[in-house]
Amino acid sequence: MSGRILVVEDDERIRSSMRLALEGEGYDVKDVASGEEALDLFADAPTDVALIDIMLPGMDGFECCRALRRQSAVPIIIVTARADTHDVVAGLEAGADDYVTKPFVAKELAARIRALLRRARPTEEDPGALAFGNLQLLPDQGVLRQADGTEVHCTRTEFRLLCELAASPNKVLSREQLLDRVWGYDYFGDGRLVDVHIRRLRTKVEVDPALPQHILTVRGMGYKLVP
């Protein structure tokens, strides 16, 4: 599978080696050394996945992530030196879809990219439109809209997560199932990915995100969508 990857990394040697490794995996790689350059380049060059290091000079990775997210739903992977809750959750809340920690294995990184590039596929057969509350979900078009037709913007990962939940309404999906289906992780994937994305999704589909009516937490089991 080919894809266009934007690598934002200030360390020149890491950047070069990442480029080599990802090119070896068949990706088309563009690399820049700062967040500012990344935003400039992103405006001109089409990008499928952005890899952003958190510790950048000037505009840091979180800021870059937020800026990118404001103009695009492109999948973003943050590259962090630490797997602390703080960095990971801050990165995810800044709009990242996934994260990897340094030093990473290039094959693993390639697998993460592949998972994000997969098309939304809620179930084997196309379920057509799914509706809940006053929202309408069109998986094949990648569109979530309100009853009046206004589109609700969400990232590809958020959209896929919503599709998975909406495909089996009222059925509890465990974190592990969601991690597997949306991110392609095995049993030991990081549950915080699901939690932060659910939280983000709630701000978009719930009237009051603090008192969700549609995306509900089932303690000790996972999440379910109630139409």
Next chain:
Amino acid sequence: MGIGARITAIFGLGALLLSFSMGGLSYFTARHFLLAERETAAQTQAFANALVVLKEIAGGNTQYETLLGQLDSASASNSILVHKSKVYSSPLGISESSIPAELRSEVLSGGTAATQTYVSGPHGQPQIVVGVPIPSVHAAYFEVFSLSDLGHTLRVLGITLVGTGVVTTVLGIVLGRFASRRSLRPLAGVSRAAVAIAGGRLDTRLAPEAADPDLEGLTSSFNTMVDQLQARIEREARFNSDVSHELRSPLTTLSASLEVLEADRYNLPPRAQRALQLLGDDLRRFQRMVGDLLEMSRADAGSVDVFLEEVNVGELVQRAVEAGMRSLGNGADVPQVVIAPDVEALHVGVDKRRFERVMANLLDNAANYGGGATVISVSTLDRTGSRESTGSTDNGDGAGRAERGGRIGRVGPGPDDVPTVIEIAVEDAGPGISDVERTKVFDRFYRGSASGRRGTGTGTGLGLALVAEHVRLMHGETWVEAAPSGGARFVVTLPVFVDDEGQDW
């Protein structure tokens, strides 16, 4: 003798000395004063009586006994008259033996008046004897005054003073104890603070405002010491963390570049391929080591975050073993996973990432030193102590066990007999671990007697230390014992998840 006992003893001794010297002084002063008073009174009376006797004898009265009986004897006194070597007394019972010989001779031959006081007279009773010579009629008049009332008074006074002395001494001891407690109390504060610091609460300080001005020096130097200790520990932890962080960047480059080379390895000459193989193996080991070091330094710095999830224990262990065996690579015998039926449905609260590392490290350890894991068993913690019956002594985690025992004792099997602790044991077929090594294997970079057996040498030396650390963070315990087969049996425990209102996000 301790400082407290010493202070008490000093107070007690001081009170004793003071009270008895003061008491003695009072006693002797009082006695002296009382005796002097009595002597003066006795002398006055004796002279008056002697004058009466002189007048009567000069007037021709020879009824001496009657005379003596008529004399004024306001105080209990007896009179003796010696006239021309004949002795007359009143009452008759009194003889001249009542008069001490030296006084008698002094009065009779010396012709001077004399007084002698006996606290204990010739007959054992205290008395004052006054002798007045009456040379004009060749007589001498003696009067013996009994002091038994004074003796009684002095005895009562003495007893009172001794009693007061004893009471004062006891009070002194009590005061001493109080003072020693009082003065040692700040030290108890220091001791508590030291214990807290040793327990890892490095922000503990002695309150300077609460401190005694006399102990200000101690307080400030103690706090300075802790400040420096804390700074040093933080510096060291930061250094460890910085080193590991700094190593990450070149490691990232190295591993990414290595993968590029490995993808192309079949285009390389055989020697280069072999070199690449070695490079790859050790780079991965190095990478793991840096990861482990970072994990350790984070734990040391106390900046860990544990993400506990409620998961089914059977599935967790099964998956972790699968993942662990995958990372061990092909060729390793897959151990048998035995899950007791009563725990199959139970949930534990774990940080999955940490648990995966725990299981991977235990499997890795078994593969490196124990010939591979044979059985992995999941059961409720055996409370009957069958581990003792297998002949193993638990040196591994004495304190932990005591605590565990306490917890089980408190929680106990629930009313519906729900177990509270789950035990996950990894057994291997190796030579086992000797009693003395059972605690040490969890030390960092410990190389035991089995280290010579290291085959491919893929260990980082931190694996078991991290196992203990991860398990501790998940509120469990870790120890090693002898497996029934003779190999080592590494045990980790996890508390059963209790469903309560927890965080939800």
